[in-house]
Amino acid sequence: MSSSSPVTINGHATPAFDIFSSLRYDPELPKLASQHPEHFPEPLNSPYYLLAHHRDRLINAARYFEWKKAFEEGPAWMKGDLNSLQEFLDSRIPDRHRPWRLKLVVHRSGHAWCEIAEAGPIDPLNFMVPGSGARSDPSPWRVFVDSKATFPSGFTAHKTTARDDYTDARLRSGITTPTQTDEVLIINNNGEVMEGSITTPYFRRRGGSSWVTPPLKCGGNAGTTRRYALAQGFCTEQVITVSDLVDGEECWLSNGVRGFIRAVVVLK
Template sequence: MSGDDFRIISSLRYDPALPAIVGAADFYPDPLRTPYYLLPYHQERLRSAATCFGWDKAITFLKQDLHQFAQFLDSFIPDNTKPWRLRIVMDSTGACDVEVNPTASMDPLSLLTPSQSTSQSNTWRVYIDPERIAPSALTTHKTTTRDFYTAARLRSGITSLLEQAEVLLVNPSGEIMEGSITTPYFRRRDTTRGDNKDWVTPPLSSGGNAGTTRQYALAQGFCTEQVITAADLVDGEECWLSNGVRGFIRGRIVLRGSEDPHT
């Protein structure tokens, strides 16, 4: 696998409202209280990917302390009073670029935890990809090699990142890996606690991405890991999704044939 073929990436949210809401939150994993959502996890994610691919120069760049890393990102922010979507892109030589685009304002509390008050009108349709994807380092780590994600979205009729819709990737064993742009969470009964139901997310052994909001959700006890098969999912069941730009999003499973993907 040549480093000339792809770059490692991590997408995150810059939000000037974030420091105020996490100021009293001891559990939030950013001691600097920066406007960058889960910044330590993004740095760690990039460093883990660089280590996996043996990119020594990238690893050296990513070993800088968190304050230096935040200052580096600050140089790309056009207006620090507005929210932005950042896409950190790094190649095997350690060269790092940051693509910055406007992003919609949102309730910053949605970045910290799933909220039962989330509007039903913002519920995303969640489809299941009918094809199977083989797990690899390119599914575990986020890179610019994303053709298989794009293809899965198109198979479910999702043609724009602006659509409130997601598709779940499935490995050859029929296990849910992840979403094309999100980590999914499902409510399942804990066999050790009777009828209680808890939120679970697929384990990395199923082949999905080691996402930042996934790491945060696990660390905060919002969910545990459990293998979920495509056959387990029920049409209309509620789920949660998350990513580093939008935080936590309510979702609803839509099985093939139960709804036109374009509606």
């Protein structure tokens, strides 16, 4: 796919889009990583959650969409320089003593910018895979199943601003604000779970003690916390169909801003 070619999603023309990754700045992260170095990837001294994974996600998306200018004329971190990415983000943090939600955006021209919003406090242990230490979990989120299938494409495999399918799925499930502690599972045409609208889901399969997450072949996004959870051995990949889900079953959700979230499936 050429960056100058028309862009289509589900057979429909789509306006120009950007690629992005959402991550968290938290001053507690370096201390947590130093106390549990076996549970965190490098760099351990970074206040940015899974920083290298976010860089890699943006690079992989730019490669997929063949955004040549993003590499040739973009920032040094689009060529892999992690130090330059941290410096770029550091220059945009208004108060280093508080947590922040960052949306790191890259245009096909190579222009990059960062949108910042306040982030509420989270137990630092929630940034580690479940079972890594005692944690103070709030009430579980509710997880619904979308009533309409979504067609897998490069726009579901990579994080882009062309997110109408995700917005529509959330609205169909009654999720109208970002502060709701609710999530909806995105389903492909085969009735397989692809991912959540803003999270990666994990389910415990019947007859087993381990957790599983949908494989990328189902059409979902290669999320940063998903990569982290797989590397830590918290989960393996397994196709999950809607018929596999059980009303009231416990599950986990994760993303690069909130870490790992306890949840429960709601089918009725």
